[in-house]
Amino acid sequence: MNQSTIKIDVLLDPNKVPEQISWSASDSTADMVQQAKAMCIAFWDGADKTALRIDLWTKDMMMDEMADFYYQMMMTMADTFKRATQQQELSDDMKTFAKAFFEKFRQMQLKESQ
Helix, strand or coil, X not given: CCCCCEEEEEEECCCCCEEEXXXXXXXXXXXXXXXXXXXXXXXXXXXXXXXXXXXXXXXXXXXXXXXXHHHHHHHHHHHHHHHHHCCHHHHHXXXXXXXXXXXXXXXXXXXXXX
């Protein structure tokens, strides 16, 4: 049996706000530690039937980057849900919501910039 390890390091400021997020994975093709501005990790606790989450973002994560990050996560979650359940219609519903979410964000940004 193979084992893979993912290592995440978070550099915090004195107020415990993330300044830097870096990660590496033993099975990655990347030779160097990777940098990230944000991360969301979820674990399913089968015994308690609850999701345990870690959501962090650095001080320099811009609002438009956060909206794009969430849009991309919702789209990939829809793909993952479809692969796991074969529920095409529900996956499509999730993608429709993600697209509407992102479009609404862009419209709000345009209003604020005027």
